[in-house]
Amino acid sequence: MMDQPSATEILTAVREFIEKHAMPELTGRTAFHARVAANAIAIIVRELDQGDRANVAEQLRLEQLLQRKGNLAELNRELCRRLRTNELAIDDAGLSRHLTLTTLAKVAIDQPNYSGLLHSPHRPD
C-alpha cells in the first residue's frame, strides 16, 4: 500500500499547478501545449477513477458476445477478426449493445464534454 497522497491527488496538484501558476506566465505555442498537458492529466485522473470498472464490464460483455475467455486485448482482436470475416454481423444486437456501452465509457474518460457524447441518443439519462 502506497502512502498518501494518492496518484489522483498528485495528478490533480500537477494539473492545478499548470492551470493556475504555469499557464498565466506562458504565451503562444507553449501556453497551448500547457493547456493540452492539463487536459491530458485530466484524462488520466478520469481513467484512474473509471477505467477499472469500464474494463471489467467490457471484458464480461466480450466474453459473453464471443463465448470465450481472454484478456481485453485478445478479446478485442478476436472481435475485430470475426467482424472482418463476417462471422459476426455488424447489425448483431449483442454487438451494437456492447459497442455502444464500451464507446460511451471510453469517451466519458477521454472527452466527457464531447458533443457526440452529450447528444448521443444512447446516453443514459
Next chain:
Amino acid sequence: MMSASQPSFAPALNAAIQRAMVGVNAIANLHRLSGGASQETWSFDALTGDQILPLVLRRAPGGALVQRSVTAVSLATEARVIRLAEAARVPVPPVPYVLQDSDELGPGYIMGRIEGETIARKILRDPEYAAARPKLARQCGEILALIHGIGKSQLGELRVVTPKAQFEQYRSIYDGYDYPHPVFEVAFKWLEGRIPEPRELTLVHGDFRNGNLMIGQDGVRAVLDWELTHIGDPAEDLGWICVNSWRFGETHKVVGGFGDVSELLAGYAGAGGAGMTAERVKFWEVFGTLKWGIMCMTMYQAFALGSDRSVERAAIGRRSSETEIDLVNLLYPKAPAP
C-alpha cells in the same frame, strides 16, 4: 522597410515581388502566420507609390524542396487549381504570382490576403456572424457545385482517387497500426457494402470544412487550403463538412455546425450540381468520421515513433474515441435494448 529582425529570405521576397508585380517598390510587415510539416504561410504588404496590397506567401517549410505527404499536391499545382477555381467564380484568394526557381525562395506562391475569420468557434457563436450563419450551408453547396463543375480537361495532372481506392488506402493505414478498434471494423464493413461506383469523378477540394473557410459577415469569402485536392467522388466534399468533429459542439446543425443537409443540397442543385443525394453525403460523412479517427491514430504514431514528442501529438490519440461515438450514433441510431 526591412528591419534587422526580418527573416533571411525577406530580401529575396522583396526582389521577387518587385520583378513580378508592376509598380511595387517595397514590401513591409512580413510576419509568420502559421507553419506545418508541409507548408508555411507569411503575411506581408506590397507597397506601390500610393497603394498597399495585402498579400500572403505560402511556401515550402524553410523554402526547401521537402517531400509532401503522398496525398498532398505540389504548391505549384495548388496555385494552378486555385486559379481555375477563381475563373469558375469560386471565392478564393487571387494568386498573382507563382514562385520561380530563379526567385530562390523555394516552391510556393503569392496570394491575396482576404479579411475574415477561420476559427470555427467564433464563426459558430460570435454575434458578429449571426447574420451570416443561416446562409452558410446553402453557400457551401453552391460553392461545391462550382468546384465540381470545373472541366476535368483543364485540370492537367491531378491524382485520381476512386472511392474504392480511398477506402483501401485507409483500411491499409489502419491495418498497419495493428491496434484493435472494433467500431472502426464495423464502419469499414458498413462502408464496404456501399462503396459508390466511380461514375462521375470530378475535381474535389479534399478538405472542405470549418478552419479552411474564410468567413465574413456576408458569408463565405474564400475557400483555403487546397493541398489535398484531387479527382474523386464529388459527394466526398459534402460529406466531409458534415463530420461531427467539424461542427465544434453545434451537433444539431449537421453541416459545419451552421446548417442542414437539405440547405447544402439545395445550394448544390441550385448552382448546377447534379445527382447529389443525402444518401451519397451520408456515405462520405461516415467515411470522413472514420478517416478522422484514423488520422488521430496517425498523429499519435508521430509521437510513438519519436518524430514529434509533443504532448499534443500524444494526447490526440485519445481523440479517436470521439469518432467512435460519432460512428456509433450514425450506424446504431436507435438506443440499445436495456
